[in-house]
Amino acid sequence: MKKNYFLLLLLSVTIGFAQIPSGYYNTATGTGYTLKTQLYNIIKGHTDNGYAGLYTTYQTSDVDNFYENDGTVLDMYSENPSGTDPYNYSTGSTQRCGNYSAEGDCYNREHIIPQSVFNEQSPMVADAHFITPTDGKVNGMRSNYPHGTVSSATYTSQNGGKLGSSSVSGYSGTVFEPINAFKGDIARMYFYFATRYENTVAGYSYAMFDGSSNKVFTTAFLNLLLAWHAQDPVSAREIARNNAIYTRQNNRNPYIDHPEYVNQIWGGTPSGDTQAPTTPxxxxxxxxxxxxxxxxxxxxxxxxxxxxxxxxxxxxxxxxxxxxxxxxxxxxxxxxxxxxxxxxxxxxxxxxxxxxxxxxTNSSGTGTATDLLFSEYIEGSGNNKALEIANNTGSSVSLSAYTIKKQTNGAGSWSTGLALSGTLTTGSKFVIVNSSISSSCFSPSSANISTTATELTFNGNDAVGLFKNGVLIDIIGTFNGGTANFAIDVTLRRKSTVTSPSTTFNLSSQWDSFSQDTCNNLASKIAKPIEEGVVELSDEIVVFPNPSDGIFNIVLDNSDSPYSIEILSFSGQKVFEKQNATDSVISVSHLSSGIYIAKITRDSKTTIKKIVIN
Incomplete structure (x- = not known):
């Protein structure tokens, strides 16, 4: 798992290595499989805390102190390393269970090497070094399939993990591919298992194993694990996890403490690999x-x-x-x-x-969208279906040229289309909902359009398109994508960095995902009548420079008069607020690049300014 904060990583690594017991690896002096056997003798005979004891271990070993830093369960199958997690679990809570119907229902225990491989025997069945807390639904979808690279996905989890046909050489079955941020973590768990259970692993039947006690893995899967180990180095999270499990089990994963052992035992570069990847x-x-x-x-x-x-x-x-x-x-x-x-x-x-x-590239400093675009998508329970369209173009747009169309179950032609009407002012949202949407999610009377039209009965495999004069300009989902779900039981919000429509749907780069029936942001910026006493102050308030690097100046005609400021992302989320301010300089350097709306109020008068952060 990679970390972007080098200083934090450096400090964490220093602390982590300081916690390796003195002399722990003194007998690890060999090379090749001799070194592997020496490591086996060091880490064998660990304390078995029992299967139920894993949940106690997880309270210290798998806590998110590295991304959101919120103390929730750090689940490799749901964690979003670069954005908001689709859902979270609390350590030690009753959320753990064995029954689930969708992601976010419960978490349980994922054996990276399936229990069936070793017939659920102890101590393997309760060894936390290769058993992690994960969402029950994704764990169930992964099932007993090997980890590998996917050629064609039949299932994609909300954080981007994929199940599908294998692209691993010589293996044509189904595999599960985790996101890149955790491939190294998982590879080092496999290497741990191959070492800790060197005395029994030759008797285990598994697609990734070759039946030996030394090499353990088939050449193709070994090369895959070596590649994952190399591309995703040891992280602060892994070091903290290793230390926590050592406290509970009294043994360590040597490949986290000493990543170089992997190459010393199995070799570094995948052997004999002369085949280039296919063309993107x-x-x-x-x-x-x-x-x-x-x-x-x-x-x-x-x-x-x-x-x-x-x-x-x-x-x-x-x-x-x-x-x-x-x-x-x-x-x-x-x-x-x-x-x-x-x-x-x-x-x-x-x-x-x-x-x-x-x-x-655009003209310098404009940063405005080229056209309207989808800004939110809700595919919730029952008829909780909604679409939101944003106007970020810098000027009002007539909707008479626009329609929304749907393709059913990833096949066939587009629907006739739901025609839009009216004028959408810049910075505003246009909301269309299914008229049977639950009032606890959103009031149909508050929408611009409330309808039972087929375009608002979409499911997770129905592509939805925004058309202008009959030409597709923006899309949610993949046209002719088949029956595989791209967004089921989920709310999607367009990232603030996406300012223009796209006819190619890319979930990870264009959208933030939220749990089912997350409706609190919908219509957050629907155009409303200007309130009495609120006027545009564009001549009285000046914001510069624009574009900004996250630090900008606010100049008022009377600098002694306090003001309040709110900054909203284009998805309508409030990202900054300050009341009774007198500062002439505002710093929001923590915000990512993108376009934002600043609402500045002084003496009951309000002005709206667009802020572009490079």
Whole structure:
């Protein structure tokens, strides 16, 4: 699991290594499988706290002190390392259970190596070093399938974990692929199991195992685990978890304490890998500003594992990412760039270039959207269905040219369409709901349109499109995507960094996910009549510089008069507030880049300003 805060990681690593008992690895002096046996003799015979004891261990071993830092259960199958978690669990609560119907219902215990492999025998069945707390639904979907790279997903969890057909060389079955942030964590759990149970592992039947007690893994799966270990180094979270489990079990995962042991035993670069990944496809621009371009593409596959993607603009290397999205920054305004992507694997093999796209950055400082776009999507229980459209263009837009259409179950043609009408002012939202939506979610009378039309009876596999003059300009879901659910029992809100519509749906880069029936943000910015006594003060209040780096100045005609300020993201969420302010400089450098709305009130008069943070 990777961490972005280097200083925190450095401090955590220093503390973590200081907690390795003195002399613990003194007898680990060999190389190859000799070293592995020496480690086995060090970590064997650990304290067995029993299966129920895992939940006690989790109260210290699997606590989120690294992302939201909120003390909730850190679940590798639901954690969103770069945004809001879709749901959370509390340690030691009664939320743990064995019954579930959807994500977020309960958490239980996930054996990274399935219990059936070792016939649920002790002490394996209760060894916390490879058993983690995870959402019950995702745990159930993973079932007993091996971990691997997915070629075609049949199920995708809310944090991006995938179940589907294998792209691991020589294995054609179903595999489960975790998100990149936890692939190294899981690989080191496999290496721990292969070492701790060296005396029995040869007798276990599992698709990833080769029946030996030394190598343990088939060549293809070993190469995969080596690649995951290399691309996702040991994190502060893993070190803290290792220390907590040591306190309970009195043994450690040596590959967290000494990551170099992996290469010393099994070798580093996947052996004999000369096969390049397949070519990335469907490269597209999802949004752009004056100085940046955001991209998405369809993943490549590899006989071992894709470890990253190199992004190029005008034939110059720009960045490397491990996901299928990227943002190129530091570009020049009003300039056209030719962009392509290459995939690579752990052995250094590179794919052919993807399709090349031509993208022109915006005029400097504008940062406005090119057209209307979907800003929120609710696919809740019963008829709790809603869509929200935002106008971030900088001017009022007539809705007469726009319609919403739906494709049913990922097949067939678009519906006839639900026509929109009226005028949507800039900075406002237009809300369409199913007329049978529960009043506890949203009042139908508060919507711009309340209807039973087919476009508002969508399910998690029904693509929904926004059309302008009959041409698709924005989409939620994948047209002709089949029956696989892309967004079921979930609320989606457009990220503030997405300021323009896109005909390519990318959940992770464009949307934040929330649990079923999260309705509190819907219509947060529907245009309302200006209240009496509230006037536009654009001539009296000046905000500069704009674009800003997160620190901007507010100049009023009378600096002695206090004011209040609220800052909203384009999804309508309040991200900053200050009352009775007299400061001439406001710092919101903690906010991510994007477009925000600042509402400044002084002496019962209000002005609205657009703030662009680079």
């Amino acid at each position: 496809t469907s490269l597209a621009s999802t949004s752009k500003t004056a100085t940046s371009i955001s991209l998405s593409w369809t993943a490549s596959t590899d006989n071992v594992a894709v470890t990253g993607y190199d992004v190029y603009a005008n034939s110059a290397y720009k960045t490397t990412v491990s996901s299928t999205t990227a943002t190129i920054t530091g570009l020049t305004a009003s300039t056209t760039y030719s962009i392509y992507v290459k995939a690579k694997d752990a052995a250094g093999n590179a794919s052919a270039s993807s399709n090349t796209i031509s993208v022109t």
